[in-house]
Amino acid sequence: MNVHDSEKIAGIFSENGLISADHAENADVIVLNTCSIREKAEQKFLSELGRLKKAKDYNPGLKIAVAGCIAQQQGKSLFKRFPYVDFIVGPNNIDKLYRWIDNKSIGTALEDNPEYHKKNLPMQRAGGVRAWVSIMYGCENFCAYCVVPYTRGKERSRPAQDIYDEISSLAKRGFKEVTLLGQNVNSYGRTLEEAVHFPDLLRKVHSIDGVERIRFVTSHPRDLSEELILAMKELPKVCEHLHLPIQSGSDHVLHLMNRGYTFKEYRRRVDGLRKMIPGISITTDIITGFPGETEEDFRMTMQALTDIQYDGIFAFKYSKRPGTKAIEMPDHVPEQVKAERLAQVLQLQEDVTYQKNSELVGQVLEILVEGPSSSDPERLTGRTGTNKIVHYCGEREDQDAFVNVRIVKAGLHSLFGEKLF
Secondary structure: OOOHHHHHHHHHHHHHOOOOOOOOOHHOEEEEEEEOOOOHHHHHHHHHHHHHHHHHHOOOOOEEEEEHHHHHHHHHHHHHHHOOOEEEHHHOOHHHHHHHHHOOOOOOEEOOOOHHHHOOOOOOOOOEEEEEEEEOOOOOOOOOOHHHHOOOOOOEEHHHHHHHHHHHHHHHHHOOOEEEEEEOHHHOOOOOOOOOOHHHHHHHHOOOOOOEEEEEEOOOOHHHHHHHHHHHHOHHHHHEEEEEEEOOOOOHHHHHHHOOHHHHHHHHHHHHHHOOOOHHHEEEEEEEEOOOOOHHHHHHHHHHHHHHHHOOOEEOOOOOOOOOHHHHHOOEEEEEEEHHHHHHHHHHHHHHHHHHHHHOOEEEEEEEEEOOOOOOOOEEEEEEEOOOOOEEEOOOOHOEEEEEEEEEEEEOOOEEEEOOO
């Protein structure tokens, strides 16, 4: 979502005649688009902003803007700590960059922007075959650990026709895969006057000529409906992959987190997905060391990982976030314990992921080729419908095309294949 916001920021600058600089020291304007979901991301931002002081001293005409969730969260206090910052803009006010470009004044754009979801901003997209498309903004789930409702505001769905028109334009430009973005895509349409829900939107996007693959993130387990599962089964363009964050395998912790489901309910949804869509790839998020998490709670999370057998996970230590309910909870887990539990989660999942990848050796899979591999320029890289990364030796004309490869080797984070001619 932040990467896509950065595409919008770049699009606004490009529309106003600016081009991307090759290095920060050659720039007239620097924008730091920030994330506040974890403390580590905030620390990285503060370090980077501190380093930019030297650039400002060397070039007093340099303009520095802070965008994103940290901008929204800390607001004008950033001016006091970093007086060389020129502009602060929240994630729902990216369109206000037009105003800043015009007058170059010091200021902020942090106010409520109730019509932001109806605005179609220019974008400078990365790549030419896969595109991100926002379908909604904000969140109203108020999970106890999460700052998103406070930094991105109330949930608002974009009009379905605007989404359809944007994706139709992308298809005409050669984009073959789109990923629909929202904090909780399953609740799409709840704020619209028209009676369009997420399965309806999937069917509408599926009808667009030129679009060959449809993905979406993120799904909240509580709102994963039978209608959505049926749409995934019936629509061949919808990829057989679902990211479904569980966060914990303990009902006690899930209640403290305000997740709105039990492990039994979550497991029932996973079982339903696998029954309706055999071979579906399921990934998830895990938080270790949430306040109040006991050894028994953690054991339940480890058991959940063992039982469900995810294709992959994103796992993190609990991070205190200002303004969230969790920060005020008792029984915070010591950092060392959080780290030890995280290490156990990652080791368990590595074994599961490698085993699942190994089972694909010998199979022929279709991949959409994205370009040269970042780790080996002699190879090309693509993704399967289940979101597995595959490296293989191919020709330049394979880029942006669908290619069939036989998997010959499994790795922990990717697969290696040979092209079928």
